[in-house]
Amino acid sequence: MGWIDQTMADLYKAVRAAPGADAATLESSQRAWLAKRDHCLIDSYRGRYAELSSAYDQKHLTGTYGNARGVLDSVLFPDGNLLVNISTDVGAPSYDSCSVTFRAPLEGEAVQHVFTPEEIGADGQCTVDLKITGSQIDVTPKDCRVFCGNSASFDGAYKKQ
Incomplete structure (x- = not known):
């Protein structure tokens, strides 16, 4: 996609x-176009994740889950590891957002990942526990404020979309 991105830029x-260009309007329309493009690209990736994992993902864990505060994407790998990306930054970036990504072994209906100080760039540890029940993933973080701004959090129940 190199040439296509370069041509657009x-x-x-x-x-x-160009003479007479309305920079503010142009910038606004470009941002809107980029958001639409990115949304389509993300949906395309999500669809492909589901296609690739369908042969072994019997519980259909690969997918997108959501709640009022954010989105959780999960991808089950053939080795039994679940990649999880949680983001409460569903609109414009703000100080009240969280973003966390990890890959950990699926053990039955649970996943636990312990971030080391090196991974989070801070003292201490952050532990994220997931409990999978049907079409819902319950997320319980402990000591994970480093991923969030102000009063944000990524804990809670995420339902499959």
């Missing part, structure tokens, strides 16, 4: 620099 810069 070059065209955007040229149009913005």
